[in-house]
Amino acid sequence: MSHRVPRLGVALDNAGWHPAAWRRSGLEPGTLFSARYWVDQVSALERAGLDFVTFEDAFSGTSPSAASTDPALGTHAVRGRLDALLLAARLSAVTSRIGLIPTATVTHTEPYHLATALATLDHTSRGRAGWQVRVSPRHPEAQLTGRRTVPDVPLLDLDDSFVQGLFDEAAAVIETARALWDSWEDDAVIRDLATGRFLDADKLHHVDASSEWFTVAGPSIVPRPPQGQVLVTALAHGDVAYRLAALGADVVFVTPRDGEHARDIIAEVRAAERAVGRIGTPLRIIADVEVVIDITSAAALLRLAELQGHRVRSSDATLVAGSADEVARLLESWAAAGVDGFRLRPAENLQDLPAITGLLVPELIRRDLFDPDGQVPLGPGWSGESRPADGPVLLRARFGLDRPPNRYHDDLAPLATRRTLETAAGAR
Template sequence: MTEQLHVGVALDGYGWHPQAWRTTLAANPGTESVLSGRYWASLATTAERGLLDFLTIDDTLMAQPGRREEISPRRLAGRADAVLVAARIAPVTRHIGLVPVATVTHTEPFHVSTQIATLDWVTSGRAGQRVKVSSDPAEYALFGRRDPNGEDRGSLFDEAADHIEVQRRLWDSWEDDAEIRDVATGRFVDREKLHYIDFVGSHFAVRGPSITPRPPQGQPPVTVLAHVDTAYRLAARAADVVFTTPDGAGRDGPTGDAARTLADARAAETAVGRRGDPLLVVGDLLVLLDDDTASARAQLSRLDSIAPLRSDAAVLAGTVAEVADTLESWAAAGLAGARLRPAVAASDLPRITRELAPAPPRRGLTRSAWGEPASLRDLLGLAKPADRYAHA
């Protein structure tokens, strides 16, 4: 068992079920739009009250999630940029880590690195990033710069690894004390502590340095979602945290084989020759909560009858006690944490933070109160990395 289970929540629109928007607006027609800053601020403050280590903000390059170019009139359409949403909710939170999705396939590492570094500054060290790879031809067509048939999936993950490496080097391109700001001498910056990264790889050639000084965390934590071997290897090569669904998890057995999943992650680390700290392996679980299991399952059946969830999702439709049991079993199997996906944010997120939050501390799994504000690395037990370019 880990010393402390790292529990977070994944946010996307009105919730992770495709029909969450109908349930939400039927119950409260005045609910704010998912484009509203007030809506996201409310979710973030609710999550922080639950003593969660982090929240992730999902994103996609399509108007609707999934792999359909045609927009369905029956599903939520339209979204705000995840990084900008994180910047909006930063001032209303003090403790919780903010981890937006950044798709790296069609974006430049220089731009993404400055976005995440800026977010780390405005949150006083609470920023992270969830790297996402795009292989969807419809997303390629939005940019028109690449041939979707000219690249195999493995090359996309190789590019993502290079993207992360460039970001990390750019974050290190300013030493921590490069800013002098000395009025008496007239020197604002020590030029000897700014570095050209001179990265040349198969996908990028980046000179540097960054336009944004080194983030407070040095390098904000990088996370990857992995369900297949190529994604596990990307996480092992380049990430700090991997989100994954335990093997065999599903509607009939939501806890899955957490020990096997942990073994898969460690095998990927061995395969790529990872050095340094091992990955934090965090299990994903979609939750739909009610006072009793029968009511939760009936509610899920009603939603699924309109538009079902993906069959490979790990879903727990039940009570907060059952979720607490799952968290405890995952901790016993060696997972570092859990990321809970509320099926309907308006109802499931308050239950997570109001009813579930007290249970893990009673079982010795998580904190019972916030201490002084800390960085996301501190919350996750990750040391601040040394600057590779710093002079001895």
């Protein structure tokens, strides 16, 4: 990467990633669904200098963090949520620096609508938009839209070919979104008063994407995003998801247990990149960890025990309860293994977010694992128009990623890291 200091972000999900977090929050009913709750949290993270924040989302009413371990939580877990994309749009108006990465499901959503909404977010945030891609293998979620049939069986019992099909579809959606973002060349808007032309029609392009799941003609209704391409991310736990990330993403979130496991995961991700024939910049690998942070290890463990007493939670990510020093030591071992940054999942937001900003961030700075004031250097492809002198560092640049050339521009298309639907299908 063009910078050595790891990137640092937080994953937000309702009252926290532990399903019992709402029981200890003391919040009034409805607070989780207010704009002020989210503005306060994200503003605090931005003031602490964090690089990005992600927002969980799903078609089901139950939090993904809860549903992933206990789909029968019923009324004992937070039910209902704000739409992540719309929430990020609201937050783009009250933040100026931090990257905003909503989760958006591809399985039951039209690619055109996703692409235009994400491009709009990039414009309203002035180049700070990302997208966490999610597939939906759950029968209850399919019933909400009625567009397709999903087997009514436990996730572990789903047929491998069915699961592969979901990820194949996701790869096609990502590629189509990328084509739609490029369907306007950067200088398509000319505003020529003399001729009365607002657009140069020759600089708008049909994407003509066709697959077994959808057909999209294009062009987009939204001009090309300020970043050129919205930052695409994916959470991955195994080979199928690693290959999806290698095909279409810029950043992959992974869940190592320790430094040795982090090295193994990095090797698996790089192997997936080779398997699909990825060209261009390698994936940025960000390690997830769920945290309960307190002044002392004993205080953190006591708080975790209280949470678990309400509702036992197992996590797909490593769960660490301890002091800021203990959490920082784990992250340091992951950085030594070669990850490009960290994404923290606070167990309960009202307790752990202040601990992250007030305790962990200073410890990471002391260990040279985070630099909230550091400017990320801009590489080739960034222009003065893309980043005004008084504007934010764009999200792609925070990860050391250049602004991609437009695939439809005659001079730049050969340089673009384009992967057509046919190429993506042939690499599987």
